[in-house]
Amino acid sequence: MPSEEEIYQEHILDHYEDPFHNGPLLDATHAHHDKNPLCGDVVRIALKLDPAGKIEDCAFEGDGCVISQASASMLLEALCGKTVDEVKAFTAEDMLKLYGPRLTPNRQKCCLLSWRVIQQAVYSPVER
Amino acid sequence: MxxxxxxxxxxxxxxxxxxxxxxxxxxxxxxxLDNAASSQRPRQVIDAIVHCYEHDYANVHRGIHVLSERSTDAYELARRKTQAFLAAEHAHEVIFTAGTTAGINTVARSWGDANVHAGDELLLTPMEHHSNLVPWFQLAERTGAVIRHMPMSDDGVLQLDRLDEVLTERTKLVAFTAVSNTLGTINPVEALCRRARAVGAVSLVDAAQSAPHLTTNVQQMGCDFLVFSGHKLCGPSGVGVLYGRETLLETMPPFLGGGSMINRVYDDRFTPADLPAKFEAGTPPIAGAIGLGAALDYLTAIGxxxxxxxxxxxxxxxxxxxxxxxxxxxxxxxxxxxxxxxxxxxxxxxxxxxxxxxxxxxxxxxxxxxxxxxxxxxxxxxxxxxxxxxxxxxxxxxxxxxxxxxxxxxxxxxxxxxxxxxxxxxxxxx
CATH class of the missing domain: 3.90.1150.10 (Aspartate Aminotransferase, domain 1)
Structure with a gap:
């Protein structure tokens, strides 16, 4: 059982209070949203992909627990500027490693919500 | 008092x-402080379950041997204890189920499929647990019935003065929780059952959150069905109770088919058993019911x-x-x-x-x-x-x-x- 200090490390609280690219992305080319039915956590990720398949810009919107929202911020910070292929190669295990603190299986779902969303977002062009 | x-x-x-x-x-x-999800058990309940398995256990209503007779006696004693706990008129109005959810599904499948038709209305409240919503949604899907909701104030109290807006002669069923598991509201069970009966609707009380904490008297409530679970009132998980008025249960077809619920089985048909066996197909939760009986004794002794x-x-x-x-x-x-x-x-x-x-x-x-x-x-x-x-x-x-x-x-x-x-x-x- 991870301790409170482990789960809510300072850098995680930093991301929660001062998230990376939190808000709408008006010129998004791809977007997807999903929720964690157990908790009600919601995350929407919007991507602006250039013709070569690189993430030119990205942003997330959401509502939910510290883990779900901080992990979304951390994920976008890590993948902004990367290619779609690099997103696809980024595994769930990579996401848990990026988050850092050890999580119980239930809280892993919170952490992996944004990862599931971005994996789907790269296949989800925005209708215009 | x-x-x-x-x-x-x-x-x-x-x-x-x-x-x-x-x-x-x-x-x-x-x-x-998570008792509304499931409570803990006193030594008295644990001991009753241990005693059953260490001394008396065998299948009920089947064996011509001492252990089966002892288990049957203990199981049926638990039914009479439940009858007393609910102040029900007859012991055979007490059906042992797997829990509240199983009880509601039994009513929806048995009474619902036989009595609810397209255009009939099923009246629920905005504060129901999913277990008192989804079985009725499924019934509505099967029959073409319409789901309605009672008006509720912003602080989570049902507005009985506006009940006429939704409770009409089209209402076939009024199903509601006695106590909201989220809001903590205690609903006016007697008044709702009376109003339901006045328009010819059948009432079902979800007592999962009330039976552990408040006195239950089905005759005073005037309900047609009442359901609750063992695990929320110091009893074992995997056992619950469906109470139904005798006259209604008698007219209802069996839901689950299998052993125990039959009177006679032929090559291609069967005749159902009498109450309560008609609704207790298969080997019932024997130790569960015995543990439930001990839990009811424990709570009743405290009051x-x-x-x-x-x-x-x-x-x-x-x-x-x-x-x-x-x-x-x-x-x-x-x-x-x-x-x-x-x-x-x-x-x-x-x-x-x-x-x-x-x-x-x-x-x-x-x-x-x-x-x-x-x-x-x-x-x-x-x-x-x-x-x-x-x-x-x-x-x-x-x-x-x-x-x-x-x-x-x-x-x-x-x-x-x-x-x-x-x-x-x-x-x-x-």
């Missing part, structure tokens, strides 16, 4: 519950009225303490308010931050077990404009000191997540 406030049961009854005496983390004694008063004292203390925390929103009617005594012994709340799951995680570090999420009432949470809430639910073994621990811990939790103007380190965007 026990006064509703300032009454506490003797804390020595905690000694009856072996599970309570433990540290869940080093130096953190368990504070179990449901005294248990309710104890919990009301705790919830008043919790409400007044929690309401002092900045940024908190307490759900449901306030205890001691004009609607009192419609307040049961649980309190759900939302903090401006953090989210319910973070709250539960931090409370757990302090040994405090609460429920966080939507408590299987998603439509109610949608209506209140929240994704999730945190719930502390009390039972006979909880103490004022535990309530105070909860209040103090929540103050700390909110402080921990107070915005402090912190910035992400090494941010790469400008």
């Amino acid at each position: 026990v006064p509703l406030t300032d009454f506490l049961l003797d804390a020595s009854l905690r000694d009856d519950f072996p599970l309570l005496a433990q540290d869940v983390h080093p130096g953190q004694p368990l504070v179990f 449901l009225e005294r248990i309710a008063a104890h919990e009301h004292t705790l919830v008043e203390r919790a409400w007044s303490g929690l309401s002092q925390i900045a940024g908190i929103r307490l759900l449901g009617p306030a205890p001691g308010g004009s609607d009192d005594p419609c307040r049961a012994g649980l309190v759900s709340f939302v903090l401006d931050r953090p989210h319910a799951h973070d709250i539960a995680q931090l409370l757990d570090r302090r040994g405090i077990a609460v429920r966080a999420g939507h408590h299987c009432t998603q439509p109610l949470h949608d209506r209140m404009g929240i994704a999730a809430s945190t719930r502390a639910s009390f039972y006979l073994y909880n103490t004022p000191a535990e309530v105070d621990l909860l209040i103090a811990a929540l103050g700390e939790v909110r402080e921990r997540f107070r915005p402090t103007g912190r910035r992400r380190r090494g941010r790469i965007d400008a």
